[in-house]
Amino acid sequence: MRVEVSAEAAEFVRGQGGQLWVWAARPRMCCQGVPAYMHAATAAPAGLSGFTAVRSADLDLWFRAPAGRLPAVLGIGLRGRRRPRVDAYWEGCLFVL
Numbered sequence: 001m002r003v004e005v006s007a008e009a010a011e012f013v014r015g016q017g018g019q020l021w022v023w024a025a026r027p028r029m030c031c032q033g034v035p036a037y038m039h040a041a042t043a044a045p046a047g048l049s050g051f052t053a054v055r056s057a058d059l060d061l062w063f064r065a066p067a068g069r070l071p072a073v074l075g076i077g078l079r080g081r082r083r084p085r086v087d088a089y090w091e092g093c094l095f096v097l
Helices: 007-015
Strands: 002-005 019-025 037-041 052-054 060-064 073-079 085-090
Touching: 002 007, 007 073, 007 085, 019 073, 019 085
Parallel strands: 002 073, 019 060
Antiparallel strands: 019 037, 037 085, 052 060, 073 085
């Protein structure tokens, strides 16, 4: 898995402590067939385990692979100006392919 982190996202995460947690999860209330969406946070999510360290030159990254699957490219970007937040992309998408 190759990790691509934008410069803005790396700077933001470093300012929040330097650790990033990335995982995929389905919405709690959904219909069948809804894809799992990617989530990212600068603090460990409550109630989730199974994260493994991923090599990234820019930051300490912890990834929880859905059913052991890994993307070819895990993208990390920053969204929002007033309240910036980190987004994760599974091969360019906000949901798991």
